[in-house]
Amino acid sequence: MNAPLLLPWALSLAIGMLILAMALCLVRMLRGPAAQDRVLALDSMYLNAMLLVLVLCMHWGSTDYFEAALLVALLGFAGSTALAKFLLRGEVIE
């Protein structure tokens, strides 16, 4: 058999830990005392989601979701930057 022994267990464990990490970020985003805490929590949630997509790629054995991970990273950057600009200026596009 050419199936790996440890990897399915490791991938399930990693998926569980990343989902827990996203839940912790969500708690911080809902509870965050200031707006910048919420933006920071949303940004780390995007990073965790990107890692989760990569681990799911390995789980399904398909390379089709690399672009999804790249898009999550890209949109997370655009969103966080726009929100930070909004906090700084009060408007996104001047």
Place this chain on the structure above:
Amino acid sequence: MTAMPLWLDILISVLVVAGAAIALTGSMGLLTLPSFFTRMHPPALIATLACWCILHGAFAFFWWQDGAAPLRLYLIALFIAMTVPITCIFLMRATLFRARRAGAAVPPSLSGRAPSAEGG
């Protein structure tokens, strides 16, 4: 596709679990640290160490599975490495600006343009 050797199995498993554990640690720090300026640090752990661990694991896995190096995976790492500092600096500047305007005890602006409580 040949059988996966045991060392590769162990290597990928350790990389993926270490990356996920580091991401969990970073999120836990984000939740438990006391102030915003200390909370800036843990997400950097996710963006650097956890990201690189999981990317190297995925790289090794798909190289074994497809027989070709999936180099476009490193596009993601490159992109994260370029964009996360920009987001951090923007957020930091926004927070300092808001703290100065609220009259909190933060260092004054170097350019002296931002409105602050102590007239800096």
